[in-house]
Each structure stands twice: as C-alpha cells, then as structure tokens.
Amino acid sequence: MTSRYAQVVVDVPTQQTNQPYTYLIPDELAQRVQAGVRVLVAFGHRSVLGYVVALTDQLPEDIQEDQVKDVLTVLDERPVLSTELLELAKHLAEKNFSYWVTFLALMLPTSLKASYRKKLIAQPSLSDADRLAYLDGQQERLVKMKDFSAKGWRAIRQLEKAGLLKVLTVIENQGKVKTTTAFQTNPDREALEEISSSLSKGAKQQRAIVDFAIAHPGQTFSKEDWLEQLDVSFATLGVAAKKGILKKVAVEVKRRPDRLADGQKDDIKQLNDEQEVAYQAITSANDDHQQEVFLLEGITGSGKTEVYLQAAQKAIDRGEQVLFLVPEIALTPQMQKRVEDRFGDQTALLHSGLSVGERYDEWRRIHEGKVQVVVGARSAVFAPLDRLGLIIVDEEHESSYSQSENPHYSARDVALWRGRFHHAPVVLGSATPSLESRARAQKGLYHFLRLTKRANPHATLPAVSIVDMRQEQLDRGDTNFSSGLLEQLKAVLARGEQAVLMLNRRGFSSFVMCRDCGFVPRDPNCNLAMTLHMDSRTLKCHYCGYQEPIPHICPVCGSNRIRYYGTGTEKVETELAALLPDYPVIRLDQDTTRRKGAMAKALADFGQKKAQILLGTQMVAKGLDFPDVTLVGVLNADTGLGLPDFRASEKTFQLLTQVAGRAGRAEHQGEVVIQTYNPDHYALKYAQKHDYEGFYRQEMAIRHAAEFPPYFYTVQIQCSASEENQVALQTAKIAAWLKKRLPEDVLLLGPSPRSIAKLKGRFFFQMILKMKKPNEVDALLRDLVDQSQKADKDFALEVRRDPVSFM
Template identity: 85%
Template sequence: MSQYAEIVVDVPTQQTNRPYTYVVPTELQEEVQPGVRVLVAFGHRSVLGYVVGLTDKLPDDLSIDQVKDVLTVLDDRPVLSAELLDLAHDLAEKNFSFWVTFLALMLPTSLKVSYRKRLTALAGLSDADRVDYLDGQQERLVQTKDFSAKGWRAINRLQQAGLLEVESVIENQGRVKTELAFQTNDDLDELSNIGATLTKGAKQQRVILAFAEAHPGQVFSKKEWLEQLDVSLATLNAAVKKGILQKVQVEVKRRPASIASGKADGVKTLNAEQKVAYDQITKAIDEQEDKVFLLEGITGSGKTEVYLQAAQKVIDRGEQVLFLVPEIALTPQMQRRVEDRFGEKTALLHSGLSTGERYDEWRRIHEGKVQVVVGARSAVFAPLTKLGLIIVDEEHETSYSQSENPHYSGRDVALWRAAYHQAPVVLGSATPSLESRARAQKGVYDLLSLSKRANPQATLPEVSVVDMRQEQLDRGDTNFSKPLLEKLQTVLDRGEQAVLMLNRRGFSSFVMCRDCGFVPRDPNCNLAMTLHMDSLTLKCHYCGYQEAIPQTCPACGSNRIRYYGTGTEKVETELAALMPDYPVIRLDQDTTRKKGAMAKALADFGQKKAQILLGTQMVAKGLDFPDVTLVGVLNADTGLGLPDFRASEKTFQLLTQVAGRAGRAERQGEVVIQTYNPEHYALKYAQKHDYEGFYRQEMAIRHAAEFPPYFYTVQIQCSAIDENKVALQTAKIAAWLKKRLPEDVLLLGPSPHSIAKLKGRYFFQMILKMKDPNEADELLRDLVDRSQKADKDFALEVRRDPVSFM
C-alpha cells in the first residue's frame, strides 16, 4: 500500500495554509518522517515543504493520479519534533498567521533555504542566448533577481522550445565549518615498510612515523600536530606524500566565547524565604506538575540562586532546563553565572551570535548534548526533548513579545511547552506584569515571595526624587541636578561606582532652525531624526535612514541650526567636561552593535576600568556589581508621556529595576531620580519600593478604563503606501466588523497609528476589547482571509494581546 505524507509547503498565503498530500516513493519511505524538510512540486515549481504527518489513506476528495511524489528529502533526521510541529500549528491558529511561517521561525537561519534555478544549455541554443542567459557557460545557477520579468519570459520560451533546461534548486544556507587535519595511517605493516625506506637524514619524518605508529588511525588538527611535535606544515605535507599521513577535513564547532570566570560558582546557602520557594519548585519538579510559579522578589533577593539550584535538581534527574532572559543585554552576566555552575552542559541561543555559532549551538541542543539552554525570546523554540523546568527571568519585559510578523508571546510559548512536558515554569520578577500578578492573586499561578535581599548586610537603597522644574529655574538648562552632582562626586571620590540611566540614545532629540522652526524629518517615517555627533549624522531609529547634519536651513537658508533635547551621547560629553578625571563607559545600541561589545563593556566596568556606567534602559536590569552605590536617573519622564495604557507600569518597573542596581553588597546604596513630574504616582511608589501599592492603584485605573488584565485586547493594524487608500479601507473594515461583532465586544477606532508613517507606509489601527479572549476569533480569521484578496499594496495584521498600541 502506498504511503502518503501530509506536507505544509513554503508558500505563506491564507489559501495554502494547510497540509497537502504527497506520495512517498518506495526509495524514500525510510527517510520521510514527520519533522523533516522535503522538496515537492507545487504548481509549476519546486518548493520546500515540512512533513507534518504520515498516513496510509488517501483523502476522499483526491484520486491517486492527482497526487504528486515527494521529490527529495533535505534532512538526515527530523529537524522539528512532534511537539514543535503541534506548537507551530497552535501558534498559527492563535495568532492569525501561517503555519509554515512558524515552522520556519523555529529553525536557525542556517536552515533557511535559498531558491535558485539551474539553467542548462541544450542542443541548438544560439551563442547569443548562451551569452545572455548562461553568461557564455554550459550551465549556470541564477536567482530570480538576476533577470527582469521580460528576461524570464524569454527563458520560458527557450525552455518550451527545448533549447534550455530549467531546474529548481533548493539549498540550505547553513554550512558546517571544517578545517584541515591529518590522519595517521592505521596499517602498522605499511608504516613499518615506509620506515625502512626513510633515509638517515629524514629525522622529522621519523618523528612523525613514530607518532603515527603510537596513534594508528587517529586524527589531529594542524594546530595539534604543530604543538605536539613542533614540525612545520611542509614536513606534514611531505609525510602525506610518503603515505604516513593523509589529509582530512574535520568539523570545527563554532562556540560563543565563554565568559565563565574559570572557577566553579559555589552553591550559596539559601535563606528561609529562598528555601520555601526552592522547596515548592522542586516538589513540582519531582511530581512532574506543570505548575506556574510567580517568583516575586525584590531586586537583589537572590532569585537567580533559586533558579540555579532548581536547575541543578532537574539536571540530576537527567532532564533539561530552558532559561529565558528578556534581551541580549542581560545575557552576558546570566551566561557567566550559568556557565560557572554548569560548564559545558550549557548552550547559548540569541540573535547576537553569528549565524554559524547559532547553527552549531542549535545542533548541539538537537543532538541532545546540552542540559541547560540560556537565551532570549527565540530560544523558547530550542529543540529540547526532556524539558524538566522553564525559567522566565524578568517575566514582565515586553521584549518577550514579538511585535513583527509572526506575532507571539515567548512567555505564553513557555507555558505551552511546560504543559506539554508536564514541567513547572518559574516566572521571576521584582515587578511582575499586572496580568501575571492578577493571575497569582486569583490562584491561577502560585505566588512565591522574596522580601529581603539575599546578602544579609545589603538593604534596599534610599531613593530621593529631584524636581527638575526648580533646578531649571535655579541653575538653567542642565542634565545634572545639584544633589545628583554632589552625590556622584562623593561616590567617585570614595572609589565606588555609579550607574546613570537616560532612556534616549544619541546626542540630541532633534535639530531645529531657530528662525523658521524647520525640523529635519525622515522621508520614510515623517519623524524628527535624532542627532548623532559621533558620526555627524541625523538618524531615524525606526528605519535606519540617515543624512548629514545641515549647516543651513533647507527651508529658509538660515544658519541658526540648534540642537534640542538630550541623549546618552550628549550626557557623555557633558560628564567629560564636569568630571574629566573619571572615564565613562557608555552602553546603548550605538556602542554595542559590534559583536561582544556588551560583554566587554560590562567586564571592563566590573574590573573598575571606569567608575561611571552610562546607558539606556539596558543598564537597568540584571546587572550585579558590588561597588555600585549610586544610581542616577537623569530623566524619569521619557516614558510617562507616551500614548500607551502601560506607560505608568513600564515607568514604575524601569525605575524599580534600575534602583535595584545600587547597594547590592555591604555598602548602603543611594538613588537619585530626576523628574518634571515629582507627584506622579508611579514615581512615588518607586521611591518607596512599594510594588503592592502601585499594583493596587494601577489595577483600579485599569478597571475603570476597561483595559487588561480586566479585558482582553486585539489590535487590527492596516497599512499602505497611499494614506487616503488605507484610511478609506480601514473605515470600511470597521463598518464591516461593527455589523458582525458580538454586542459585548468594544471596537475603538479606526484612527491613525501613534507613528502614522513608518518606512514609507501609512498605518491605521482599531482595537477590540472583550471579556472572552476567543470571542471574535472566527470573525477575525474571516477578516484575515478576506484581506488576502485586497490590493497588493494593502496589508492587514491582527495582534492578540499587544504589549503596546504604539
């Protein structure tokens, strides 16, 4: 009986968002398994496909002559497990996306494929056509972009005329890295005969021969040969010619640079609160319960030690741990702590790795050689098969949600995988998201609290709030209030360290002509561009557009161009003038683009090569330096004025997190928060380290405004190059929805997006608010289906529970 494969093809459209049935040829029956990638014919072309199931029965609506064969198999073993196949399907359903998009998302970039065409000349092809389409060759590999539409029509005519063969070629982008090595001859008799022919003067060849006889058939890299025998490459090549050695290529695993300290990180004694949390988590591990624990612990309370000891329990059981951190910025210190504790059992997955490193780390995990995976959001798809514990550190961070297509929440995926493996999840934070805290209050999650710092000598820092309105009146325009400057000088004079945060990079927020008010804007996004003095450019932080700083106003010709606002680059310049004796390490996206720059900067700060660490919000989280006794927040208002219902929550979380960087050892820490809104409740509660007070007030506001966690939300975003077209189409969609939505579902909008133009497209949005999270799912899927038939320029995206409406 024929065997059939259910295959999801790499054609991401709503019409093809389902498995197609293909015949598995007899010679491929052992190779075709669920989770492998295959090449199949689809329409008039060959495409990549993912096998999601096997069956012996042909669907009722198909006859055998309608079903095509699987052409070839691309993988030696499945690259996606049954778990990940199911997960991809569920995520596509939940997030109104395509199944194949999530299947591809789960694999490293190296396993993405490139589509090319092999053009081969047949008898009768003219010399002119051979030059035009084959570059004068007999055969040529080309990409779609190599020819215009007119050129491809001509190629198709030559193919139909039997003058040119056109074949689809699909290639993995990933390559295994190899290096030259030398293998010793394993035939001792042959080696003995070779020795008899060597002259007395061939001393180095005799050394190599003796080594080969002691290590028959073994492979050593060129470096190992040179180190062990101190012989030259020319001597090794001569040994190859004589038959003592042979050249081979061996794989070299690309590993991210280890930042372990070189000494085992000692297991610390847990205090009473930590012990309670540890016991609860390990009980769930032993009983294989998919419980969700919310570990709410103040900054410095030792959450990481609880994570590590619970992870050790899982490893001792022969199971695996997934350790998620919200962004690459937090990875170096967490990587060090995990590597110090678990060594080679650790793998690292995040977008800061090179393509080769990521591929090789993924392969180590896939081959079952790893017990702990540390990584950012996408690491949640790591191919672990024996998950015993998932840890989501700083669970409140919005970076766990992917805003671009396909949309998903890393935190929700972690919960799904934990339920699949019957393993507990630990969501850790000093400032949990309101949604998680509300679930803990209802008993959906188990709440574990750490109210004291792990170091008995360490206490929470004293926080003072400075009203910058008065400072501006007293001292003019400045980034540093008198209290902050005085405390900074005192701390530095004592040889201690300070962290300064300003959540805006660049030199100035914008440039303006003082005569006519002209502000240079990015033509793609219509946003004021940020000034970067180090590169003497204006840049858009959304699309990357940049241009030179104007010397004269393009609108009126005036040379009175002035800089307004402040960024980290400008503060660094100001600090150099105020405190020239104290070097500054600056951390923002501009200074950490280069691979390894973040880890190096933090290592330099840890070694006290500088006493001041200045940065954006990346300095607020996860950093643990015992000599930091002062934290300064230069402007606490940068996030408060944003048109986002979570603005107060995000500001409170950020201030609490950055304040927690101070006084983590024996010395008392201090925090200075500079603000133009000193009476704002988010700042008041942050000053008192009062999460519970903030939670109660913010929940009351959310309840009154009918926002999450009391309501579920869905964002419908429409975009097009033409502003009038997208405005009209969005209005039509709103009218269509209003007629069909259940009465208790609220529709807000349509309205222009807060950033109305981005990368040359105009954006409008609508918001649905509902009590039942799935109440409008069927209608929204219908809407997404219909949007596929709209003009090519028009795009519609549906986002469930967006972390921001901006």
C-alpha cells in the same frame, strides 16, 4: 509498515496555501520520510521546500491517486522538528492568525531556511548517455531542483539506488559546517613499516611521524595536535601525506559563542528562609512532574537567580533539561556568565547576537541532545529540547518577550504551552511582575512565591530621593544634572565607589529646530523628527535607519539659527567630560554596543573599575550586579510617562524599580536620585518606596475603570499602505464591516492613525477590540484575514492578540 503518503506544509506563506498537501512517498525514500523532516516537493510549476507534518495511508476523499505528486527528495537525515514543535507551530498559527509554515521556519536556525542544491557524482559504471543527460558529460555536477522534472528526479533516484550515481545534498548558505585540516594515519601497519625501512637516516622528522603512525594506526589528529606532540612543521606533515604515511582530511569544528566563564566554578550559595521555601516548592513540582506555574516576585537583589540555578541543578540531576529565558541576552552577559560558571559545557546559548554559524552549531548541539541547559532570549523558547524538566522566564514582565513583527507571538505564552506539554513547572520571575501575571497569582491560577529581603544580609534597599527639575531649571538653567545629584556623584567618585546613570534616550539631542521659523528636519520615510548624533555629525531616524548631514542653514527660511533641543546619552557624556574631567565614562546604548562582544567588554571594564561611571539607556537597568555601585541617577524619569500607551505608568514604574535595584547590592548603602518634571506621579512615588504591591493596587483600579487589560482581552487590527488615503478609506470599510458582525459586548475603538502614523514609507491605521472572553471573535477575525488576501497588493492587514502596546 511504512506509510504511503506525507502531509506536507509548503513554504508558500499565503492564506490559500495555509494547509498540508498530500504527496506520495516513493519506495526509495520510504525510510527517510518522517514527520518533522524537510523535503523538496513540486508545487505548481516549481520545486519548493516543505515540512512533513504527518504520515498517512489514506488519501483525502477529494483527491485521486493520479493527482498526487511524489516527494522529490529529503533534506534531513533525522527530523529537525519534533512532534511537540509541529503541534506548537500549528497552535501558534491559529492563535495569532498567521501561517503555519511561517512558525515552522521560525523554529529553525537561519541555516536551515536557505536554498539547497544537489551534487551528482558519477560512479564508475555510469553509462555515457546517463552522464551526458544528468551531468552534462562531467564527472560531477551541482544542480538545482528545477533543473529536472519530477520524471528526471525519479530517474536520478533509480540510478542512485543502482549504485551508478551518488547524490549529495549541498546547503547554499552561511550556515555551512566549519572544518579544519587534520591528518589521519595510514591504518595499514605493514605499509607503514615498509615506508619506515625506505627512509634515509637523515629523515628524522619523517621517521618520528611514521613511528607515531605505527603506534596509532587509522587515527585522526588535528594539525595542532601533531605540531604539539611531535614538534614538526606543517610542511613536514604535508610531505608525510605525499609519502602515504598520513592522509589529509577535513574535520568539523563546532563554533561556540564567546565564553564569559572565567574557569572558576560558581559556588552554590546557602539559601535563606524565603529562598528555601521557593526552591522546595519548585523542585517538589518538578519531582511530581506537575505542570505548575510559579510567579516568583522578589525585590532586586533578593537572590532569584540562585533559586533558579539550584532548581535547574535538581532537574539536571534527574536527567532532564532546563530552558532559561532572559529578556535580551546581549544585555545580560552577567547572567550568561553565572549559568556557564555553574553548568559549564552543559550550557548552550541561543540568541540573535550570535553569528549564523554559531547559532547553527549551538542549535545542532541541542538537537543532538548534548546540552542540559539552554540560555537565550525570545527565540530560544523554540529550542529543540525533548526532555524539558524546568522552564525559567526571568524578568517575565519585559515587553521584549513579545515579537511585534510578523509572526506575532509571546515567548512567555509559548513557555507556558511547552510546560503543559512536558508536565514541567514554569517559573516566572521578576521584581516587578506584569499586572497580568500578578492578577493570575492573586486568583490562584499561578503559585505565588515572594522574596522580600536581599540575599546578602548586609545589603539593604537603597534610599530613593526625587528631585523636582522644574525648580532646578529656574535656579540653574538648562542642565542634565541637579545640584543634589552632582554633589552625590562627586562624593561617590571621591570615595572610589561607582555610579550608574540612566537616560532612556540615545544620541546627542532629541531633535534639531530652526529658531526663526520652527522648521524641524523630518525623516521622509517615517515623517518623524530625527535624532542628532554628534559623533557621526548626522541626523538619524532610529526606526528605519535613514540619515542625513546636520543642516547649517534652514531649507525653509534660510536662517542659520539651527539649534539642538532635548538631550541624549551622547550629550550627557560630553557634559560629564566637562564637569568631571578626571573620571572616564563608559557609555552603553545601541550606538556603542553594535559590535559583537562590545556590551560584554564594556561591562567587564566597568567591573574591573577602568571607569567609575556607567552611563546608558534602559539596558543599564537590567541584570547588572556590581558590588561597588552605590549611586544610581535617573536623569529624566519622564521619557516613558508621556507616551500614548495604557502601559506607560507600569513600564515607568518597572524601569525605575529595576534600575534603582542596581545600587547598594553589597556592604555599602546605596542611594538613588530620580530627576523628574512630574514629582507627584504615583508611579514615581511607589518606586521611591520600592512598593510594588501598592503600585499594583492603584494601577489595577485605573485599568478596571478604563476597561483595559488584565480586566479585558484586546486585539489590535493594523492596516498599512503606501498611500495615506487608501489605507484610511480601507480601514473605515473594515470598521463598518466589523460593526455589523461584532457581538454587542465587544467594544471597537477607532479606526485612527497609529501613534507613529508613518514608518518606512508606509502609513498605518489601527482599530482596537476589547472583550471579556479571549476567543470570542476568533472566527470573525479569521474571516477578515482571509478576505484581506483579496485586497490590493500594496494593502497589508495584521491582527495582534493581546499586544503589549497600542503605539
């Protein structure tokens, strides 16, 4: 028996509409309306998209039957959101003080968030009056939902039911199905034989086509298949179609992301003792359908990926699916290649680097159950997998797993939620786990697994030396290369080996300044010093994209003594060209990898030794595995240490340990040189010794003394407006309101301007709440979010739970 009513969350993201609304399911749509489909409904005086989250036979007590509107139409043949994802969206909206509909939309590819039209096609028996009323007297018409009232749509559905009108849904967006031309053979053998007998003796190509059609009646072949099998021209196929031998048809072609696999099957490697222990622990939990969380802490090069792949194979052999998350898929093409080499066409990719069409088609392959392994970045955690048997979160410490813009969520937390839902093990892997995960492992909440030696028995951890750049500056003046690093670099290159150099700042220089008056050009939208880019001869803001020409005369004092300060990857590339002119450099940063496929090509070129030097920002620290890299140089280890962020030391240690791990991964001994102006900082000292456990103990002691996570839970309340005075005053009022209502054991810090106080023309203030219990003030914060809806339209308030940074 079908339900009478649908509970629909409408696509109107406000606090007042953050709830399901009840709609009547018309009889003609009863079979199509299911939980998880998208529908069009009347809301107020307009038609909007909505998501059916439940079906019911009961009206809410406060609603009368005559107040209930109809579901206008259904947009999907089958649900696009499973019961699990509907539940997850509601959970995330509540946890992150956001809107239900925002998370529902987030789980779908862009193609399914677009506008829809209906194509009305007249059937032979449609009356002239109805043709005039609904099709403007035409044979077919493309209409929007707002073109007819609810009464008009009801009449259209009745005409469709009676077979007088055909109604098709047309998606108006970039995510259309891609088609190619194909030719279908005539299924009527008698007709084909008749055509054959009428052909002249000279029509050899037409005869070849008709003979093939008689042998394959009613079958469809692509244009390429026809040309290959019969060696005929496209024009000849067109003539055959006119004669009735063939019928020209459009067939769908699934768009696939560029495959990095080279056709060679990735061999399953023999696990060492430590890897075997980890593999057995994970697969036994998988066998028993235990929802267990594993923290796999393994030094760089210890073979974590091989453990992942073999555990994934075991899950696949059981008929289950695997979700494999990496921090940024665009930065880890080598991981993509390894997974594709191992699992082939069973693999799907989901990440923001794909085109809209590719993402739509990959999502549909997953949704149709044609995929066993999904590899992707943060948003792939919402992949529509219904037989999840294993979830892997590689480099689990990475902050890119947390979405900073609205709606806020952590992909790592979502992975844990989905693991509980499917009773599937979750593996969190890293050489430098986040302090929160490591602390949970210490408490026994996570199953702790360690890999302490490199998988390659001939490879050892590289020797790390720290260079004090204060002394180098006194001895050699302003330079990016200490004498020691330069000598080692020349020796490595002379031996035919390779080097990776990291500077976590792109551009030519950090900023431009007038030497006479001190003027620094700033971006008008963000009030930040802009970065110089010599290749485009512009100053750019890396936050909002604003750019302007490099000034030659100071606009304040008229001086021409404009000078460049600081350094970036572009400037280092120029310096290397002067120091080592015989050795080309491959540069990796956001400026050089903007084009699709540029990152994978650059790494492929480096792998083929078209260049011996790879220079880049932090993207060279992750996931790279090149056997001939024997030297890693960190040109300035201090770029992250001075940030006003309680995680600055942790992030610096993680980055240095990760990039150091790129060296000496094969037979040759690796060396790492870290240049710094803070040689005695504990994060650098522990990175030098590859001592994660030592760093963990010291950093935890500091966090405990300062009352920061993981000892305390935090919430960031951020306010913004286009007028600084307005946001400062409003934030102060909110702080006073909170202080009267917060429990005594909850600490409120601020309000104060955010570290980047102006961004894209808006001013930002923030407050931080620190508490011992995670949900202690949830009710109060929901009340605050509700109240903020009544504020001035220009004022915006966001609440972020456990932010990865307070900047």
